[in-house]
Amino acid sequence: MRSTSLATRGAGLLFGALLACQALAAPPAPELPAQLQDFDAYVEGVRQRFDVPGIAVAIVKDGQIVLERGYGLRQLDRPEKVDARTLFAIASNTKAFTSASLSILADEGKLSLDDRVIDHLPWFRMADPYVTREMRVRDLLAHRSGLGLGAGDLLYWPGTDYSTLEVAQRLRDVPLSGSFRGQYAYDNILYGVAQLVIEQASGQSYERFLRTRILEPLGMRDTRYNSDALKPGDNVATGYAKADFKDLQPAPRMAWGNVSGAGGLYSSVHDMSQWLRMQLDGGAYTDAGGKPQRLFSAQRQKAMWSIVTPMPISEPSVPALAPVRPNFLGYGEGWQLSDYRGRKLAWHTGGWPGMVSRVTLVPEHKLGIVVLTSAELSGAFQAVTLRALDAYLDGPRTDWTAAYGAALDKSLAKSDDDWKQHQAARAPNTQPSLALAKYAATYCDPWYGDVVIEQQGGKLRMRFARSEALVGELQHWQYDSFIVRWDQRWLNADAFVDFSLSADGAVREVRMESVSPNTDFSFDFHDLRLTPVPAKGGG
Template sequence: MKKIMLFMFVLSLICFQNSQVFVFGQSELTFASELSDKIADIVNDEMVRSDIPGVFVTVVSEDGVIYQNGFGYSDKSKYSRVDEKTLFELGSVSKSFTGLALLKLEAEEEVRLTEPVSTYIPSIQFTYNGEKIVVTIADFLSHRSGLPFSTIATIPETDSENALVQTVDNLNNIALAYPPGEKYEYATINYDVLGLVIQKVSGVSYEEYVRTNIFEPLSLNETFIGVTNGQTAEKSKGYKLAFGQAKEFSSPVFAGNNPAGYIISSGNDLTKWLTFQLGLSNTDYLDSSIIASSRQINVSDKDGLNYAAGWFVFDQGERIYHGGNNPNFSSFVQFYPEKGIGVGVLTNLNTLGTNNIGFRISDLLTGDTTFQAGSDENQLIDFYATIIFLLVMLLNSFLLIKVIMIAREIKKGQRTLKENISWLQMTCKSTFSLMIVGLLVYCFHQVPYIFLGGLNWSFLFVWLPYTIQAVYFGSLLLLLLLFVYLSMLLLFPKKKI
């Protein structure tokens, strides 16, 4: 019954292309137009909710591309519109390409998933409870290596040719959070390790191997990795939130994170990727068993969430999904192999709104009404950080006024340096004030490490809204003013009347 309903649905849709409907018959045209309007309503709703500058949406079915459309701007300052050739960074959707490349090497018997990663990268070692421990390729593929999420903060800011090696070297002798294979914890750097395995085994750079073995055979001519030299389409600007608005943000280069988060692609090529994943394009180049392996569950989590080779797998493979986020872009890919439906979304803002768009469109196409749009974490962070910043600036203003008042009292002679105070006493009092403020600064710097699982402020500056930086520097100014205020109170008491 579901297949019949899906077939009737597809017949009534055929065919959207760039939001133009090509169907015969007034009733089908009306229905398809209504559905197109519903998709546009979903996108526009989430763009407003999450302040997303630009979005591209693609929907494919067994009959081909049934919907493609760009919304908003790739460059707000130039009013450049998003279209099917606009390039976006894919974030963690990049992992599906890396996973497929690795499985191709496995099929060629160049890699064995059950082998320790040290077989291919001899310099790397891991420990658990103080003892060296073996971590297999399969453990990295399924995010069960034991590496914690916080290892993302160890990825160096660099665009050097040796960036991937540097990134993996930073993990050497790291203490694992769990025994390998025991527990799922998403750690993006797992796929950087796999990228280096691909590089070591193939004898060429990770970027070159994926380009010649994945992109070119699949005619992904508008897909690149990292720096987009030779690109044939315009790359969108990236944005992040600042006091409730999306502001342009040029993220640092993390070339060592290319295999996990920095493949760049267009709406055209995302459509091709979905078509390939659904088995609707020529897959002779890659054996079907390799594609099937990329969705094969290695270990099952108790909550039913399973991770294969760059894909989250739900309902025994009925639904395959992955979202992607990096500091200033987001993406969403979801497809239903049995139903022959796929949805892709690209945006130029780090936002959960991208997932909301994708899930809502998927639900619209499949009739599933269980999905509820989630709150955008960066929106919440920006909102609360704005409130904190305003409070901090009020306190700064209060302390500054108090410092100015004390300075005026000193100038008028109402406050004088303590009588008979020696330089040693003055130094001790100043040192005491400095120690108090220094302790507060230290505690302030430890906040993300303690409460966010080992992250640091540098990481937060890159990944979170600009508002976090405003809070950080506003707080440091507050502590500086507090030091000045305490020092003046201790050293310049009021004269007794």
Template sequence: MIIIKINILAMKTSFRIFAVFLLISGSFNTRAQVSPKANTLDTYFLEALSKWEVPGMAVAIIRNDTIELLKGYGVREIGNPGKVDENTLFAVASNTKSFTATAISMLIDEGKLKLDDKVVDYLPWFRLYDPYVTLNMTIRDLLCHRSGLETFSGDLIWYGSSYSRDEIIQRASFLKPNYGFRANYGYSNIMYLTAGQIIAKVSGMSWDEFISSRILTPLGMNHTNTSITKLDMKGNTAMPHNDVDDKVIAIQYLNWDNIGPAGSINSSAADMIKWIEFQLKKGKLNDQVLVSEKSLREQWSPQTIQKVSAFSEKLWPSTHFKTYGLGWGMMDYHGKKVISHSGGYDGMISFSAFIPEANLGFVILTNKNSSLYYPLSYKILDTYLSNDTIDWSSKFFDLIEKNKEAELTQKKEDEQLRISGTSPTLSLNKYVGSYISLIYGEAKVELVDDKLYLKFLPTPIFHSPLEHWQYNTFTIKFPDVPALPEGKVSFILGPDSDVEKMLIDVPNPDFDFTELDFIRQK
């Protein structure tokens, strides 16, 4: 069974640097020319878009300094005629991490910090669960996902919440590690947020200002921004979409400003291919060096090893290693080193990649919570790096359909295991109250129209009626977050037969509700 969801991002700059940026700002001298390979892919993309029921997509491919494909497909919003083009804006989510890592590299080039500097030297208030890890965590550790935390641990602190960037990092001190320090890969958005706050501390400007003035403006990424507050929702902006009750629906953008350095950038195919070309040119823009090749090579070098699963070995026998560098993932494919990153936003999935040996790079932006980018990325790689003609779109579509069937079977099995004819141990008003999690904060259970109702106070989108399941367990379904499935809330009684704690489980690949241990306040 396969689940592919990504999930599950100061104006003290000297006048000298600003003047240099004015001189070199703008586009690369890149020629546009559609190749036969790109023509073949163009047809394939159209068919795949329809098959996967994704409303819209934009794709860019560059090879040997020539843009071979730069095109939009489908519509910006289902039910509306506005077409996607090369300048349509999408949330690129975790593709933001490569920008944050490059910003760190720029500061290293300037001698303002080092990769192996301790985090506490810049953020003295930084804390993690283990004091040893707190004192020894380096900037490198922040950027290569080896803090010891499980993948996505703590993401419920920031997702849709009112917490500031500093408050999120402070709350992460209560997250219990799942691995030894530097012993295992565990993808962490909060560690990237921490790196962003170091950028702000060292540069004297916010992370957003640094990314805009030092990267976006010089590269001529004029449509790109770091916050959905800068999007024109009635303009050339793609809307996010999800599948709900077997229908594709448009959903509202969710503000990710509080996790900005990990995932808040919005961009277009035309702008993102400039970012990829910048990588292929090893940090140069029209012969001007914005970031040293030495620093970029460090970003593209293995830092944390990832496992190649048996499933992966069978499907892609030419892939022998997978690893994470600094802001980029790496693997080998058809004898070439592929450097890439994906991005998963609410109702949008994106992917960017480049292959230095082949002088090839590409970007895929989609406006639905769909794994379509995955087969398309392999189709592009096969087309340019081999003679393989595998129909990855059909292969993965079938795999995901089987996965859906397995999920339905599991749901039926859960129903069969349900013990019928039970009732809550206590009267409903005994479950009402304030519940505190050190990691997250406060949640409240209220009695509304003779039914229990759960609210996560820092996160207004997390609210749900509690429907009785069995004994002291209830089901929940967050109406404002349709991508999340139904979950369960179990109330645990103490020795005095009063409610002591509340445990929540919403099975999904992006957010771990089980790490939130809500204790009822007396």
């Protein structure tokens, strides 16, 4: 046997000790269950079926990161691939961060979720004085305010120049369509108010609070407050939308600088894994120095994961989705709550121009799954999430790609049928009652503000004064109804524009309604009540 020098033997012992420490600090991830042995091929199949340029997935089980992977390309015309650290807009998955921020402040005694909003923001107003007086901080999180689905979203969707404060102050004119705490109706705007409550109670900007109290402690170093905070060289995906619901094209990168608490964050599955681990550990985590810490109390997490607002349960659109129908469904504080195969889920989805995502937790099994995608079809993240859930919950091997593909096909066919019904009801060969110049004017809605209609080159053009993307051409439909075809075709939000005339033949009011049932609910055109702004010097 050859002898070994002391220095070499010492180095070998040191190297062995380092390996031993690394093994103790980061035990090998458990083997994937049988249903996930072909997971890479399955996700690629999902990508192809739903025409998604990029997908990233992470799975956390029993405190360990089982899987962190990217699939596809960050941008279709470039070679860089999606990986575990590629940033996507997580959109409404931001809401759980806003809820957690309020829980941190509640644990510190700086507020209570039972506080009235006006106790923190004395200027706060809703359209009804009773709702203004009785609105509690918890109500901001639970979608039971009496606002309609997506009410007020045009104040920041698809991007406006209003400030967070201006958006919140305009709530006083956003109409209520339901009773206070009477029914579930998803909104975003009240999370912007929650953001302002956090700033008032903490004495910090919401961006700084998130960074110093959540992101940095959890080691979420890559996560960005919104797209404005993205840095040159960031590993970030480009989102894609199907213009006119058909042709895939890049969606412009947008920022919700005015309602970031509802959906601003960009993150990666690598960073989101740390968020999942903390959530599954009841708010506890280990800091960079190896010391146990707690982000929020177990009591607060229990409240976040308790139903505040019951949600209606709809029947599946196709028979193959019957196993997904829950026995219970409700909204807590920033989380949706339901069951799947007999286990409680805490989950949420996010939608953004060109990107959709889902975060799912199974507390009983210490299981967490996050799926981020760079397209707008929810079937992709649903199919991936359910394959992972079935693998850990002993569910049967199911072709969720086919099931959600069938649901997509049915939705598109329904949209086509809806358009055919509009065409069948259209009166042929009608003309507008007025000369085009008579429709051109500045119109004002009480909560949104100004919408301008101008005559240019013998055609009418519509422009939402505070929304750069909402510019398009009015095409005559019938009588005094037009359709606005937006220049930005990726919006998929063309709308009927109906002019009501007075007895004297002047425009009295303009109403709008989305043409397609597949248009995102955040285009709440139907809530607008546009009336002409009197010309200066006029009567």
